[in-house]
Amino acid sequence: MTIALAERVIALKPSASIVARQKVLELQAAGKTIIDLTIGEPDLDTPAHIIEAATAAAKGGDTHYTVPMGTPALRKAIAAKLKRDNNLDYALNEVIVGVGAKQLIYEAFAATLDSGDEVIVPAPYWVSYPDITAIHGGRPVIVDCPEADGFKLTPQSLEKAITPRTKWLVLNSPNNPSGAVYSREELAALADVLRAAPHVLVLTDEIYEHLTYGDRVMSLGEVAPDLIGRLLIVNGVSKAYAMTGWRIGYAAGPAPLIAAINKLIGQSTSCASSVSQAAAAAALSGDQSCVRDVTEIFRKRRDRMFELLDGTPGLSLRKPEGAFYFYPSVAGLIGKTTPEGKVLASDLDVSLYLLEAAHVAVLDGGAYGMSPYIRMSFGGAMEGIEAGCRAIRKACEALV
Template structure:
């Protein structure tokens, strides 16, 4: 007897980034050496004072269920963080904790989307936005944001994309995969368009907020406080504090939406780990020197990757302003022939060539909604970055 699967699951595409990581692990398990530049997490260890807070919580018996929306201690820490870093004021019932930021994006769409509602997703985009919207009967409206515009959504493109069915605009800054960061002027211009469309809510994914290299990343709420009642901020401790495995994200938004998300969490995961929540509270409330140090480390890696890849034949590379990814164009490689006679017809072909020929794993731009590009992470160790970049350059030089 076969258990039939739901149509929405059959249509759902696996996560490209998770799939790439699995492929790397499979190759490594066979004994092959693969340099992994697909990694979407810091290779750094969680700072000691955060681990210590978790240990103390566990040893002190803080190992039970919490309320679905998160412990008061963590939500108070989030409120203080938003006030300290973003000059934003939120109440306890306007903040919620999830099992990672991804869960909160999922629950927000589950709580708000009806069949046919539209979600504007600027491309390039993080791979899960369109799929999570589709799961909940939403219709992703993909808006190309070309490199000539800094990979950023323009007011004109936003105005054109909005329709009477638009429910959400998803805005990710600093951006995965491009590293683009929206300036105050960029956000102000988008806010002016949004003021003319009061039926559109805005989800701002700020998970890479602290990983910026040319100034501070701003939240839309800082620039346009009048839009607060239709703004949902998504953030978490994964990237800035090297806590991906702790699985803690948080969101801040209108109380009615937060209450709806709370109901959904109560019927799904029940709550995030109590021990992880104690660790996250320590991360947000404690000494922030670890964040500055991590940013310094990633800036060095960014600059080194640029130094090694700049001038690579067929590759046009620019320095990202934030996050820890490069998103170079490989238009100059399309049509080239590999040493074994295969013609590269897409960025996917290029990524597979680099995997097979250079033993370097990268992600194709098609997975992020814009080709022909590659996403390369500098979240890993400097030695891997250097070895990977040299192998990529050599492989590109071998094309004819």
Template structure:
């Protein structure tokens, strides 16, 4: 029995693979400084866990509608109304088993084989593969550190063809942490209207912004923009609920209904207990979110300062999320412990095997020459890990 050609065309998740390699070394008793996974290291707040326990005690352990219960949809609609002044109704919301699942459902509900999807690079590792899984074609738009890894309207316009159907936008971004300013989003919205593009706006990191960075929900840029926007969000990053697997898409009712139909055949429904927990997260005490954000901000400042002290590494200070995207290309061609670094993959492999520092290679994000460091871990691990990275880099020749 052989895997299908479809299965063989899909690349595995680089972040998941990096995490697995780190666990393998840890199981052998090796101390690993793991900066690979984009997962808050905080415990899910107690009131959210309490809501899940109550839901189980109350017998809410059965099937729900495929696109989520009326109660969780109301909580999501209230959330968007409170934070972004968007008047979504329950029929505008599809709840899924995590943001990754909801993106795939949204793509399946809107794309035809051969449609082109514009994706600015660097991009989250799953975007291009999820597009390919629908038969559509990812069109990668390269950006630069000098431009803070943002695609310009001129770049986007130049990439458009008669087959262009969608733009995937992620702000704040994984892996760079950059965020588009409201004025930049307005210009992109004008282009989307001009070219009749669907915009899938992944806003999963919206509550994790630092300093003067300002968030603007793409769908809030006007009634015409609202009608062409699929807003993706979830509870994983904001509320430290990665394992609970609740994400959602908000958008036009016809597409949302189609997503629900697709999910009825894929997964039946998101976890019933997790939906109850998500209600508590969205409508309950938000103080834990602010506490986590404050800690992430301290880590960001430390990481940027420390990386700036290490020779041969370049860094653009992130606006949000919990990632530093590091230019490591100055070390290409050097030899470390008998291994020659040729690209970002060999750099990250050598760093893991020799320094036990686990980063994710930039080519997985469509940006060769870089490596992603997640600072969603303790200050102690960050400090020790960056010390180990600096010491190892000094051994290169």
């Protein structure tokens, strides 16, 4: 029997990071030693006090459905976190919990996009923004943010991209894949443009908020409180608390939008795991020294990766201000020839060459909307980072 799939699913591209991870696992299963620099998660274990909270919840019988919005305890912890870290006040009916931050982005677009509505997506971007837009009938409007601008959206580019059909602007700071972080002044300049376009909603993806290596990350709502009424903040516990597998994200925004997302969750996943919600509440309301410890670990890994790769022939890299990725230009490698005689014509060719010649997995910049770049993660252990960087340098030096 032939199953006729929906056109929206046929057109949907699989997540590049998930595909890359699967390829690495297949090669490793075949007996090959692959250094994986594609990972989008910390290699660290969830802190003990968070696991203890989850264990206590499970043993105490907290193993049932919750309301779709999430438990009151977790939503109170989220509201308190937003006040503590971002100077933002949200009522409990303006806060919602999802099965990861990705679900909340998905449901927000499902709740608001009609066919032909436009979503401004600055590039380089996290791979799922355009596809989540398209699956709901929207049109992703990709705005290039070149390295010369720090991989950040400028007010001029934003103003040019806005049309009467614009429904959303997506801002991701710290950014995946570039590590770029918007300053207070840069956010204020974007806010000036948004004030002249009151029909535009803003989704701020702040999942890497605490993984920064300079000044504290500012939230747009903190910089421009008058825009709160059309702002959706999306965050979660995955990165800063090493809780990717617990699948807890959260969002804060206007009550009518949160109510619509709540309705959709009620008809899809019903709710996030009750045990995971108890763990997330402990993470957000407990001792935050674990977050500072994680950030310091990543700072050391970042600095070591830069030290080992700086000066590599054909690579041009800058230290990221946040997240745990390098996004170096490989323009200097395009046109080079491998020892086997193949000419590298794109960043995808470069990534495949590094996989074959160096046994190092990286992601091509085309997956993130900007070429010729590659994304390399320092989310893994130092040993793998050092071995991977040395192998990459050797492979680049072998090109002619």
